[in-house]
Amino acid sequence: MMKPLLLVVALGLGGCQSLASYDPLGRDVASPLPEACQWAAEGDAKARVRAVADALEAQGYRIEQTEVALGLVSAERTQAQPGLGAVDRPPWGRSGFWGYYGMGSRHGYSLGYSQRFGGDPVRLQRVxxxxxxxxxxxxxxxxxxxxxxxxxxxxxxxxxxxCAALHDDIDARMREESTS
Structure with a gap:
């Protein structure tokens, strides 16, 4: 009687484990880049850096840094994310419609309060x-x-x-520059 009961419990627990939801943040950060994110460097380095910068700016990125010797272009863009403000916050401090408040101590006691009206979370993408x-x-x-x-x-x-779309745009810009 005990063995069938243990078998049922083991199968039941195993079934719960196999139905676990996918964790998008559990992705392996050290995984290799997709093949489309790597390609052979062709043409002049200076022209390539200029084409990369122009292609990223056309997509709304702001160029942060360029270095022709390394063939480096770093860029970033921000986008408002309406509706993502409902998240679990850290347990310190309180918030609500009427503002934020908290108490603290440093050589005595203090009380703080601030009010902010709205504002959506922001997605920051760096390339x-x-x-x-x-x-x-x-x-x-x-x-x-x-x-x-x-x-x-x-x-x-x-x-x-x-990466594939960026590669195509860079190649088109380099061809356009070489013909002019």
Whole structure:
């Protein structure tokens, strides 16, 4: 009688484990880049850096840094994320419609209060394109931060579709520059 009961319990618990939901943040950060995010570097390095910068700016990115010797272009863009403000916050401090308040102590007691009216979380996407050893590599990451600086989400965002479209745009811009 005990063995069948243990078998039923083991199968029941095993079934619950196999139905566990997918964790998008559990993705392996050290996983290799998609093939579309790496390609052979062709043409002049200076022209390539200019084409990369122009292609990223056309997608709404702001160029942060360029270095022709490394073939490096770093860029970022921000986008408001309406509706993502309903997240679990840290247990310190309280918030509500009437503002934020808290108490603290440093050589005595103090009371603080601030009011803010609205504001949506922001998605910050960063892209780096670098050409080393005649290979162009594209990496992209994404963070979502609320207006108070609380991190909602952070992950690598190396999409094969993004890289392929960027590669096509860079190649088109380099061909256009070489014919003019």
């Amino acid at each position: 780096s394109v670098v050409a080393v050893e005649d290979i162009v590599r594209v990496t992209r990451d994404s963070r979502v931060v609320d207006v108070d600086g609380y991190l909602i989400d952070a992950r690598p965002d190396n999409s094969a579709a993004f």
